[in-house]
Each structure stands twice: as structure tokens, then as C-alpha cells.
Amino acid sequence: MSYICSNCIGEEFLRNLVAREASQDEPCEYCEREESPTVEIGFIADRCDAVIETFYELSSQTAAVIHFDRTPAGDDLPTVIQKLVRVNEAAVTAIVETLSDKWFDGDSMESRYGDDDDPWFVLKSHLGSAMSARWAEMESSLRNEARHLNPNVAEFMGEVFGDIAADVTAKGSSVLVDAGPGSSIDKLFRAREFQTEKGLYDALHHPEKFLGAPAVGIGRAGRMNAAGQPAFYGATDADIALAEVRPAVGSYTVVATFAITRPLKLLDLGLLMEVRLKEGASLFDPMTKAAAERRDFLKTLCTKMTLPVVPEGQDHDYLITQVVADYLAMHPRASIDGIVYPSVQFETPVGKNEERRGQNIVLFHKAATTLYADSMKSTGFVQLYQVDSQDSEEYWYPCIEFGAPEPESSYFQRPGFNPKPALELVRDSIHIHRITSVKIFSDDSPVRLGTLGPWSR
Template sequence: MSKDYSNQEFEVKRICDVCVVDAFLAEYILREVDEATCSYCGEVRITLPLTDIADRVETAFDEHYHRTSDQPSDYEYMLLADRESSYEWSREGLCTAEAIAGASGMSESVANDIQEILADRHWDLESAQMGEETAFAADAYYEEKSVSAGSYTDEWILFEASLKTEARFFSRAAAAHLADVFGGIDKLTTIDGRPLVVTVGPGCQIDHLYRGRVFQSDDTLTAALKRPDTELGPPPAKFAGAGRMNAPGISVFYGADKAEVVVAEVRPPVGSKVAVAKFEITRQLHLLDLTALPKIYESGSIFDPGFGRRLERAAFLRSLGKQMTRPVMPGDEALDYLATQATADFLATENKPLLDGIIFPSVQAREGRNIVLFHKSARVEPLDTPEGTSISTSVGHSTEEGWETGYTVYEEVQEAQGSNHKDVAEAQVRGAQTLYPDELFLTDPLRVDPSSVVVHHVQWVNYHCEPHAVDRHRYTRAAESDSSPFSFDEDF
């Protein structure tokens, strides 16, 4: 038995951009300048030899498809052997020509010709004599490979490990990895068209945030009621502790889209009080939405050599949101937050495009969303408080029935003296917020609404748990020297 490798019919066939259908392959053909008659539509167009397109198909199938087994698995053999089973085995996938047509959109005649070209390449005498199937044979079947995160997961694990055990600062490898993961992420969308980078601020769906603070004494609470811009806003750098998205000393704005989410996130003890205020976003900011990552969708052509890498990236991003927001046990924050802190710094200062913050799901409130605004976008506009204003508060009053809680803030202002009455307030706020040179001329992105402040008295806490019963068994140990509760025959 012999095989003709010099099939002259296919060597002379040419195909145009219209007949390949796939946009990437069409563009690939149009890079040529020579026109010739297309062997499939008969039109004189820019064409390529069909064998060149077959090369692309072969490469794409090696990366994105696999040949299915022509034999049932052990489990399927068991089902076939079961006389009471109605199971009928059929091979997974599509036959080679159908798989090529389905992947490329090319006509049946083109797909059949490409199948024959590739079958010729992979045919060998020894396999034919043994009756073994070879790649791209007419009766072979193919199906798409499942997409995995591939090397992205491995690189992320190395990135986390290097921060924990080698260096707290960026290495070139770490920066390159983050650039590969997040570069151009504003161009990606979910399968239903949601962008991964959302714009918030005036005229946008999200135009305000809520932020709160726990208080265990009325003295500190009343100070916050007087100046919610400084006391409920981001802390000064010297008081900024480490968080999921910030290193110690880096002041950022942690907020939420709902007031009740804020109360859950600050995890107040019973008997404490939580003051929550609304902060208006005064200019447009761009945030990475981690809640959209599970539905990320990457479109493209399997004939594009870079498409496989983009699919791996999308697969990794689908899981990254959970990795970045997984609950961290108390005491483990110092190490477990390193990767997310470094990622936030990179997105704020190095990524293309630069981002202002991150939206991520709350781990304390099931339906809630948290928003962190990076340091450069975490400044709060000072309250418009005239110079010399005296501020006092009341937390309630006595009645015949007893004490009645009620929070009131009183502002006693002096008559206008013609000075800029925002100077004092602005100096106070600026003293609590470190500014870098490139931030001095930017508009403050946040403005507190002093009339929105609400004090929540924490009376009890409710936990939502998933119970798992524990089975307990008792058995009698045999009296023999063998302490095992089980007996075995000596002969197997």
C-alpha cells in the first residue's frame, strides 16, 4: 500500500479572502499583492495557495482541538456490558472535515480539501498497515480543548510566593506578570457586554459611596459628627493600617455601594455604634470591576497565534476575582494581603490604563459591593465651614419616659469678615491627607454629604452558616494481637 504525497491538484489550488470566511484568515490573505483566480468562487482576487491555509488550520487545531478516542472508556465499556443498560456509545466530537468547517466557517468543499491535505501530511505506512488512525484522517473526530488558565496561574503563584518569601518590592518579573494580566483590561467585556473597567462619578450609575467607622464612646463619635469629612473619610497616613488593597501608611478610601454593607464590613461589636455617611463622587473615576470577571468573554480567531494566550488570560481573570477577595483569617493579613496590595499599587501607578480603584464583592454582605479608591483618588473636599465657626453636638435628651437618643450638630458662625472661609477647613483636611506633587492641581474626587450621616446602634449580630453534621461511630476491637478492627484472609 502506498500514498501519493505529491498531490498536484491541491498544490495548484488557491483561495481568496472571501472564501476563507474567517476574518483573521481573510486579513492574512489580503497582505499579499498578487491576484489570481480563486479555485472555489472563480473570481480574480488576491489569493493564497490552499496549502498555506492548511498550515494555519493545522497549527490552530494543534492548539485548540484534540482528537477524540475511537474507543469507549472503561466506564463506557462497563455500561455497554450491562445487559440492563440502554446505553449506546458514540464517539465524541465532529469528523475532521466538519470540525474544520465549523471552526473556520469555510464551505464543505474547502474543508474537505484541507482535510485531505492534512491527512496526506500525517499518513504513514506503518500506521496504515496496523489499522491505526492518524491525525486529520477523514474518519477521525475532533472536539475543542477546554481552556485553562495555563501559565497565568503558575506565574501568579510565583508572584505571591516571591512577595512573601523574597522581596516586598516589585521585581521586574512581577511587574511584567501584572502588566501581562491587567494591560489593556479596559478593552475587555463580559459575555453580556459589561465592561471590566467602569466609569463612576457625575452622571454615572455609581455617583456616590458610603463609608463608616465604629465608635465605642460618645466623645469620639461626636467629634466625627462635627467633621465627617476628616473623621469619616480616609485616615491620615500615620494612622492608615494595612488593608486588603493598601500597605501600612498608604491612606485609601474603602467604601461600599450601600450603607448596610458598610455596617457589615466594619464588623462592629455588639453595643458599639457605627456612623455612616454618603460621599458624592465629584469627578469621573475609572474602576476595575472584579464582580464582572467571572463572566469575562474573549472573542477572536483560533487562527490568530495570540488568541490562545488571550483565552488563557481570560480563564485566569475569571478566577482572579475570587482569589483577590477570599476571606482572610485574623492574624494572616500581613502575608495574605501582600499580593492584593502590590496589585493595587501597580494598577494605580504603572498599569496601562491607570486606574483609580477597584470594585469587589463584599465578603461580609452577600449582595454587597465594596469599592476601594486608591490614594490618588481618595481625597475628600473640605466642608464649607466659615472661619471661626463653633461646632457643638447633642446626642439626646431626657424625657418623662427616660433618655431619648437623638443626634444633632449645631454650627455657630461669625458674621462674614470678607475672608476665604474655606481656608481653615481646607488646612485641616490637607493636614490629614498626604498629597503628592502630581495631585496638587486635581479636583478633590469626593465630597461628604453632612446631612446624610446616620448613627447605627449595634444590638445583635446574625451569622449565616452552612451546618455540617459530624458522624460518630464506635466499634469493638478484636482481642487478637492484630489491633486492626478489620479481618483479612491470609491468602489473596
């Protein structure tokens, strides 16, 4: 058995671990320092074994390698060890030999990684995570026990989102993005559907109130808000906003632009899916495994949060996303005003096998208020038709005349939290869409005639 000291190990975390654990009086065989405490080379091999099992997968047993003699992806075992531990060639050879002995099963006469004497490895694209099982338990707890003041939910949300302000993507950007004056997100488009002309007419008399977020206690539940909880659902594009309300043929849908009037901070779910491990994170550090599992779980979670939901399943499927939004809105260490997430209702072809998916943005209650929305009087005077002076016939020509702003004393002041308005209706941006038809894109699968397999009976 050979021995190695911490001075011979280039990987910082492992070097410090060896320095703490070293107790042997045997001299180091790789630098011949007799005064430095050492550990057996098997100590290093055991740590490498755990890292390879956790973070790597075998690449030298694929069909392309076995049958077509292709070069395996990734690196061979000595290269993997050198990259991990950063030791000299003699120490690499000793670690590889120790691992080969460790992986060989004398009973079956087989190695853990196959009969190949020269296994190659690649980093796993995704680690299995116990978080997924815990997430399922949390869903069950929410649906069957309690939504509010649920300690299981609070603890899990803290574990998943607690350090979100420190998360960065592979490009080094934060997952929290700026919105408001001077940023790339300085306005939002919002749509609202009206089934009758009267409903449209009434709403346009006070568009700040009826096109903005519903008041406390009025709005229905949405993807990121419970019923009665104000939230502003907007989009970065007018076409996206129109598509997201899924208007019925024959209805009227109003699309308007809202300027964001003060700085806001938004969590971008697309960026959250690209979270990387901290710079210099050691694969030998148990915290890195936990961080990698969280990273991979976030990818799965963000996908779940943006899946299309049919109306029948909204009450059931929106529960989890609502709870996530509740936690983020009240985050204990980061001020988050809303969430950016991709639209699943609107996709525009960009090129071959490539699509541009629009962005939706939901603003939480603390940022969902529109200027003048709380005025108790109408802010505009509306007419939907004009009369032709020649033949006295009416024709569609909607028009709004806005009056002077009411004094603040005429605003309705609700008890409790009244956030400063973060939105202002761009009054000349209002468009009315009379929905005449809807184009549907689908995957068409014919039902074939034939003999059913035994599994279907």
C-alpha cells in the same frame, strides 16, 4: 498530496498566512488557478490540528453519548473545519482525511481522539495558562524578595493589566465604569465601628475626617491598600457597608453617605471576569491564544481578589491585592480611580438558587479625599443624649450641629501630593447602629462517628 491557494480560504488570517508561505508551482485543486502559488493541504491541516488541540475538547466520548446514544454537543469534525477555514466541501474532506491520518498512531493502532470515526468537538470553557505559574512565582518574589521596585512584578502586571482600557465584555461594554455626578454610581456608603461611646462622640465632632478615608500614614492595611496608604472603602448600599466592617456586639457603628463630586473611572472586577476576545480574532493567530489565556487567567485572578479573608490571614493574603491596586492606581495608559468588587459579607436572597451580591468600591488615594476632611478644627458640635424636661432623665438622642465651613487657610496642608476632594459627606445621612446581635449564615457539617480510612492515619 493535494494543493490549495490562498484564494480558496475564507478565513482572513489563514488566507494571508498561506499567501506569504505559498511557494509551490502546483495548480490549486479547488479552484484550478494555475497562476496562484499554493501550499500542500497538509499545511492547512497542521494549523487546524494546533487550533483544535488548543481551543477545542472532544465531546463524543462522554457517557451520555456512548451508553445512551445521545447526540454529542458541539460540531462534528467537518463542521469544525468548515467554520475554522471556510473552504469548499472538497477541501474540507481533504483536510479531515489528512487530520485522521495524522491522529492515527500505527504503533498503538489508536487515534488521538479515540476509536470514533466521527469525532465531535466543543470549544473549551477554559484554557490552561502559564500565567498561573508565573503568578505563583510573583507571589513568592513579593513575599521573599522585594515588594517595591520589583522588576518581575512590574513586568507581569503590565502583561496582565497593560491593555485594560481596551478590554470589553461579551455585551460590548468596557470593564471601566463611570462614577460621579450623573452616573449610576453617584454616592457611596461608608461604615466605621467604635468600641466606646467616647470614641463615637469624638469622631462625630469631625465626621468628614473620622468617617472618611484615614490620613496618610495613619490607616491600617486593607484589601486594596498598604498600611498608612489612604483608601476609601465604601459600598453601593448601607447594609453592605455595615456588614463589611463586621462589627462586634456592643459596639457602635456609624454609617454615612458620601456624594461623589467629580467624575471618576472605576475598574469593575465583575465585568473583568467577562472579558471577551477582540471581535474577529482568529484562532489561527498566536496572539489569540495568548489573549485567551489572559482572559481565563483574569477570571481566576478576580476570584482570588474577592475571596473572603479572615483577620489572621490578612497580612499574608492582602499582599497581592494591594500590589494589584498599586499598579492600577498608577496605570501608565489609563486613569483608574478605584475598583468595584463584590461583597462576600452580605448576600440577600432574590429567588430560588439566585442571590444578589452587593458591590464594594475602593477609591485610591487620588480620589479618596473628602471635602473639609483636612480642616484643623472640628466641623460639628455633638450631643448624644437629651434630658427629659419632666423627669430629668437622659435618653439616647444623638444630634450634630454643623458650623460654617472654615476658610482654606485653616486646612492642614501636607507636603507632596494633595488631590482635589472627590467626596462630600451628606451631613443629614449619618446613622448610628448600636449593635445588639449578629445573625450568622453558615454551612453546617456534622462530625460523624465511624472508622477512619487508612489515608487519615
